[in-house]
Each structure stands twice: as C-alpha cells, then as structure tokens.
Amino acid sequence: MAPSNHVKRAFKAMNDLGIADAQVKPVLKNLLQLYDRNWELIAEDNYRALADAIFDSQDSQVTEEVKGKEKKANEAGASAAEVDRGKKKALESLEEDEDALDELEPPLKRLRRRGEGASALSLNNPSLKEHTTHDQETILLPFHPLSTENTIHGARNEDPRTTIVRYNEHRLATTLEESSTLELASSETGEVKINLRFSPATGGSSLHVPTMEELRRAMEDKCLRSYKILDPNFSVGRFMGDMVTCFLELSKNAASPLPEKLPFLTTSIDVLKKSPATMATKASNSANQSAENGEVGCGSMGLVVVPECQISADDFRLISSISDITLGKENVEIPWVNEFNSKVPPPFRYILQSYVYLDAAVKFSLGNIGDDDQRCSSCCGDCLAPSVACRCAGFAYTKDGLLQKDFLEDCIAEARDPQKHVLQYCKECPLEKAKNEETLEPCKGHLKRKVVKECWINCGCINNCGNRVVQHGIHNKLQVFFTPNGTGWGLRTLEKLPKGAFVCEFAGEILTISELIKRSSEKLTFPVILDAHWGSEEASGVDNALCLDGMHYGNISRFINHRCSDANLIDIPVHVENMDFKYYHLAFFTTRDIEAMEELTWDYGVEFNDHVYPTLPFHCQCGSEFCRNVKRTSKSKKAKKRA
Numbered sequence: 001m002a003p004s005n006h007v008k009r010a011f012k013a014m015n016d017l018g019i020a021d022a023q024v025k026p027v028l029k030n031l032l033q034l035y036d037r038n039w040e041l042i043a044e045d046n047y048r049a050l051a052d053a054i055f056d057s058q059d060s061q062v063t064e065e066v067k068g069k070e071k072k073a074n075e076a077g078a079s080a081a082e083v084d085r086g087k088k089k090a091l092e093s094l095e096e097d098e099d100a101l102d103e104l105e106p107p108l109k110r111l112r113r114r115g116e117g118a119s120a121l122s123l124n125n126p127s128l129k130e131h132t133t134h135d136q137e138t139i140l141l142p143f144h145p146l147s148t149e150n151t152i153h154g155a156r157n158e159d160p161r162t163t164i165v166r167y168n169e170h171r172l173a174t175t176l177e178e179s180s181t182l183e184l185a186s187s188e189t190g191e192v193k194i195n196l197r198f199s200p201a202t203g204g205s206s207l208h209v210p211t212m213e214e215l216r217r218a219m220e221d222k223c224l225r226s227y228k229i230l231d232p233n234f235s236v237g238r239f240m241g242d243m244v245t246c247f248l249e250l251s252k253n254a255a256s257p258l259p260e261k262l263p264f265l266t267t268s269i270d271v272l273k274k275s276p277a278t279m280a281t282k283a284s285n286s287a288n289q290s291a292e293n294g295e296v297g298c299g300s301m302g303l304v305v306v307p308e309c310q311i312s313a314d315d316f317r318l319i320s321s322i323s324d325i326t327l328g329k330e331n332v333e334i335p336w337v338n339e340f341n342s343k344v345p346p347p348f349r350y351i352l353q354s355y356v357y358l359d360a361a362v363k364f365s366l367g368n369i370g371d372d373d374q375r376c377s378s379c380c381g382d383c384l385a386p387s388v389a390c391r392c393a394g395f396a397y398t399k400d401g402l403l404q405k406d407f408l409e410d411c412i413a414e415a416r417d418p419q420k421h422v423l424q425y426c427k428e429c430p431l432e433k434a435k436n437e438e439t440l441e442p443c444k445g446h447l448k449r450k451v452v453k454e455c456w457i458n459c460g461c462i463n464n465c466g467n468r469v470v471q472h473g474i475h476n477k478l479q480v481f482f483t484p485n486g487t488g489w490g491l492r493t494l495e496k497l498p499k500g501a502f503v504c505e506f507a508g509e510i511l512t513i514s515e516l517i518k519r520s521s522e523k524l525t526f527p528v529i530l531d532a533h534w535g536s537e538e539a540s541g542v543d544n545a546l547c548l549d550g551m552h553y554g555n556i557s558r559f560i561n562h563r564c565s566d567a568n569l570i571d572i573p574v575h576v577e578n579m580d581f582k583y584y585h586l587a588f589f590t591t592r593d594i595e596a597m598e599e600l601t602w603d604y605g606v607e608f609n610d611h612v613y614p615t616l617p618f619h620c621q622c623g624s625e626f627c628r629n630v631k632r633t634s635k636s637k638k639a640k641k642r643a
C-alpha cells in the first residue's frame with residue numbers, strides 16, 4: 001500500500017531534521033497507536049512529538065547498552081575496583097557511542113518543547129570542552145529525576161570541592177576550594193546532563209556567577225542574531241559554545257545583567273511585563289494609569305499611548321511555544337497551524353484595543369456620528385426589544401446579532417461601487433501632504449461611510465442588549481494558518497458563518513502616515529487609514545493622516561489577507577465608546593455565508609497602480625476574477641504590445 005500523505009509529510013519533516021526513514025518508521029508506528037491515529041496531534045509543532053519520541057528512543061538505546069555493559073562486568077564477579085573500571089569503560093564506550101551518534105544526529109537533537117527553557121535540551125557537545133576554562137568535562141550523573149529549573153539541590157558528585165546547583169539566584173563562588181557546577185541542560189528524566197563547572201578564582205578576580213535566567217536571555221538574544229533560533233538547522237554545538245562564552249562574559253560583569261551590545265534585542269518577558277503595552281491592557285479602565293507610571297502618556301481621548309515596540313528574542317520564543325495566538329486575551333482561543341513548512345507566525349504583541357503610538361496627534365471622529373455622548377434617554381433593558389425605541393439601535397443589528405441586511409448591502413455597495421461613493425474633501429489633505437511632493441495636490445476626497453453606533457456605558461440598557469456586538473469581542477472559532485497560495489499567513493473560520501456576522505475588529509497601533517512610511521521603507525505594506533472628517537472645520541489643524549498598523553501591536557486581524565472586490569469580509573466603522581475610549585473601531589463583518597475552513601479576506605482598498613503612493617503595494621495573489629493587480633498587469637502587457 002502506498003504511504004498516505006500524512007505518513008509522507010511526517011517522513012519529510014523528520015528527513016528535514018536529518019533523521020533517516022528507518023529511524024522514523026518504528027517510532028511513528030508506536031506513536032500512531034499511542035495517539036489513536038490522531039494526525040493533528042502528531043503533526044502539531046512540525047511533528048515535535050515524533051521528533052521527541054525518536055530522540056527518546058535513541059537515548060534509551062544508549063542507556064540500555066551502558067546498563068548491559070555494567071551488568072556483564074558484575075556477572076563476571078569482578079571486584080569493586082574492576083566494576084569501577086568497567087563503569088569507566090562503559091562510560092568511555094558510551095562517549096564513543098555518543099560521538100558516533102553525534103555524527104548521525106540531526107543538528108538540533110531535541111526540539112524545544114512548548115514553554116520550556118534551555119534545560120529541556122538533550123545535549124552532548126564536544127565543543128563545550130574547547131570553551132571551558134578548566135579541565136572539567138561533561139559529567140554523567142546517576143539517575144535523579146529533577147524538579148523545576150528553579151530548585152536548588154545538594155551535591156551529587158564525589159568531588160568534595162564542587163557543588164552542583166540549579167541556579168535561580170545570583171550566587172558567588174569566591175574561593176579556589178569552592179567551585180560551582182551549573183546544570184545547563186538535562187534530559188527529561190535527568191539521566192543525562194550537561195554541567196558547567198565554574199571556578200571564579202582561576203579567572204584572577206572574584207567573578208560573578210550569572211543566573212540561569214541571565215544566561216538564557218543572553219543566549220536567546222545571541223541565537224536570534226546569529227542563527228535565527230527557529231531555523232531547524234540550528235546547531236546545538238555552536239549553541240553550547242556560545243552559552244559558555246556568554247556565561248564567561250556575564251560572570252565578568254556583575255552589574256550588567258545583559259551584554260550592552262544588544263540594544264534592540266535584549267528585552268525580556270520581564271521587560272514585556274512592565275512594558276506600556278501590557279500596562280495598557282490594565283489601563284483600559286483607567287486611562288491615566290500609564291501616564292502616572294511615567295513611561296507613557298495618554299491621549300486626550302483616553303487611548304493608551306505606547307512607544308515603538310521592539311520585538312525581542314522572548315517574543316520569538318513566545319510565539320513558537322504558544323498554541324493560542326491571543327495569549328488567552330480573547331473570549332476564544334485562536335490556534336495557529338502550518339501544514340506546509342516549519343515557519344512559525346511572526347512575533348507581535350497581542351492587543352484587544354488599538355493603542356496610540358507616542359505623540360501621534362489623535363484628533364479624529366466620524367463626521368456622521370452625532371456628538372451626543374450624553375445618555376441615550378430611550379435605552380433600557382434590551383434595546384432591540386420591539387417596545388424600546390432606542391435611537392442608538394436605529395438600524396444596525398438583528399436579534400441574532402447579525403447586521404441588518406439592508407444596511408449591510410448598502411455598505412457593500414458603497415465599498416465596491418465607486419459610483420456610490422459619497423466623498424468629502426479637505427483643503428489641505430493630510431494624505432497628499434504625506435506624499436512629500438513639491439506641489440501639494442488637491443484632496444482626492446474621503447469616503448463618507450456608513451457607521452454602526454452601539455450602545456455604550458452611558459446608555460441605560462443591559463450589558464447583553466442586542467445593540468452591543470463588537471464590544472463583546474470575538475466569539476467564533478477561528479484559526480491562523482499558513483496559506484498554500486503564496487500570501488503567507490491567513491485567517492480562516494473553523495465553523496460556518498452566516499452573512500452579516502461580526503468576526504473581529506482591526507486593532508493596531510494608531511500612528512501618523514509619516515511614521516508608517518518611515519517604518520516601512522523596505523517592506524511591502526499598505527496603510528489602513530482612519531479617515532476622520534478632514535473636510536470639516538473641526539478637522540482644521542490636522543496635518544497628518546492617521547493609520548492603523550498591526551505589525552507590532554495587533555490582534556488577529558493582522559493575519560487577514562487581501563482580496564480584490566469580492567472579499568468575504570467588509571470593514572465597517574463602529575462607534576463604541578466608554579468613559580476612556582472615544583473613537584471608532586473598524587469591525588469586520590461577513591459579506592456572505594461562509595463555509596467552515598474558508599479563508600477570511602478583506603479588500604484593503606489598495607491601488608496597485610498608484611505609483612505615487614508612498615508605500616509599496618504587494619503583488620496580489622488573491623485569485624479573484626476582479627483582481628485589480630491582474631487587470632493592471634494585462635493592461636500593461638497590452639500597452640507594451642501596442643507600443
């Protein structure tokens with residue numbers, strides 16, 4: 001029987017790690033039984049379970065051989081000294097075996113498990129010897145199942161001068177008599193370990209012993225720079241060599257926990273925890289909180305202001321180790337899968353609400369949303385109940401939480417048919433200014449859009465009033481997946497969605513278009529414009545267009561790909577206010593019924609033939625019969641022919 005595609009893919013993934021088919025086959029058989037033929041589980045994280053099982057079986061083979069050799073020595077009635085010699089021989093022979101295995105081994109012997117640190121690596125690394133400052137070598141310890149990385153336990157070897165410590169806190173080893181052995185990595189059950197012996201006095205001064213955490217961070221930063229840690233060809237030998245170098249560097253400088261040479265890549269989870277972005281989540285109920293912390297200010301509109309986000313090694317590590325891309329922040333988990341290659345999603349900071357980038361002059365509102373932020377006197381109970389004539393809930397939703405058909409159709413027609421566009425013009429258009437040309441072109445006009453106005457905190461209705469949809473967040477089963485059509489990551493639904501359903505909103509960083517252009521000078525991008533009513537008097541003085549950028553701070557919408565004209569999602573401005581936030585949200589609703597597993601797409605409104613626009617469009621692969629990029633290509637081909 002020909003192998004199934006599942007089997008082929010599993011073999012291919014292991015081959016990519018340098019594992020031969022013969023090694024894969026028996027382990028895969030067992031795993032299939034163990035996992036009850038659940039391929040989804042087996043394929044998770046690029047077949048991580050399979051890779052681990054293969055490495056485990058290799059480890060246990062080696063251990064069995066050692067045991068066998070020890071047993072033989074005992075059976076021969078050898079004296080205690082002989083047994084010792086036998087043990088030594090067995091160890092030597094184990095080292096030989098492992099050396100031989102090393103040659104066969106894939107570069108990364110054990111892939112990282114979700115959420116585990118370096119101690120989950122199973123290593124035997126000759127290059128470590130080259131980097132140690134003393135004659136100590138990697139030692140094998142008797143079996144001892146270890147608890148967490150943070151536990152400190154006593155001496156286990158026979159050298160009275162040496163203490164084996166799993167470091168959590170700074171520890172100073174100051175005398176020649178007292179050297180320390182730091183456990184760097186261990187197999188899962190602790191029978192094979194790599195320890196780093198550290199004798200500070202040999203270094204000529206009292207060196208500081210870095211903590212495991214410092215070492216891990218320094219290593220991850222180094223790996224991110226040098227090897228791109230997520231690459232399956234990552235070399236463990238070099239990794240351990242660098243680890244030793246990092247250790248020594250850190251030990252020379254007690255004051256500085258991280259090498260100063262890495263200004264952009266040295267943020268860590270700790271920093272992230274303290275970062276304005278994280279604080280901003282907490283600050284959503286108290287707009288001034290982050291200002292009080294002295295790190296960031298808050299916009300006049302209650303939006304949280306953040307500095308530019310620097311993606312760190314921790315962000316890379318985090319994204320590859322999590323299954324829920326929202327980090328538990330949404331009502332529902334949103335997993336990611338890649339059925340085509342070993343890429344993981346790009347790292348970013350997941351946010352629920354848009355943030356404002358530093359001092360982007362946020363001064364916008366929708367022209368056709370009334371400025372009536374006073375209490376809606378007619379709201380009570382459920383505003384969609386026939387007896388309630390709530391003026392907020394005039395037209396938008398049905399009782400099932402879907403957009404009213406007529407309203408949706410109008411929005412779709414408005415977006416797709418230029419004849420239906422209602423435009424407003426401004427005197428000095430910020431979009432034209434952003435082009436930075438010698439002469440300022442007149443405003444091309446801004447679309448006056450239909451909006452939804454949801455009930456808000458000042459309304460007298462109940463929290464689950466039918467006119468509150470977007471503010472309750474995502475509730476459908478969605479998935480981020482690697483697309484087969486060359487558009488990178490995309491978002492799909494795992495369940496059927498009816499026409500008019502709310503999917504998610506576009507959350508990102510609100511920044512000026514000048515800033516966006518500065519950030520994206522080399523990258524293909526497109527601006528999601530927050531079009532205020534620039535034509536009106538209220539907007540005078542607004543000299544920089546605002547856009548939304550989901551690249552660094554963003555939500556699930558950053559994965560929605562573009563489709564020309566007949567996309568199955570449409571973005572509609574939704575006015576959702578509360579005491580802290582007074583701005584409009586761009587919310588995505590379905591334009592038709594959508595089947596489970598269909599990719600969700602949105603027409604970015606990007607003009608592929610707009611060469612004057614300061615950002616670079618991508619080459620569109622949407623496949624739509626209305627694709628504007630295709631038209632341009634065929635047009636230009638025809639034009640070329642004619643020429």
Ligand SMILES: C[S@@+](CC[C@H](N)C(=O)[O-])C[C@H]1O[C@@H](n2cnc3c(N)ncnc32)[C@H](O)[C@@H]1O
Binds near residue numbers: 489490557560
């Ligand atoms: C908002 S992101 C969408 C997620 C993105 N695919 C990813 O992998 O992270 C927009 C980027 O996706 C790519 N993209 C989106 N739609 C596309 C399309 N129809 N054709 C080609 N590339 C597309 C472009 O690189 C674009 O700049």
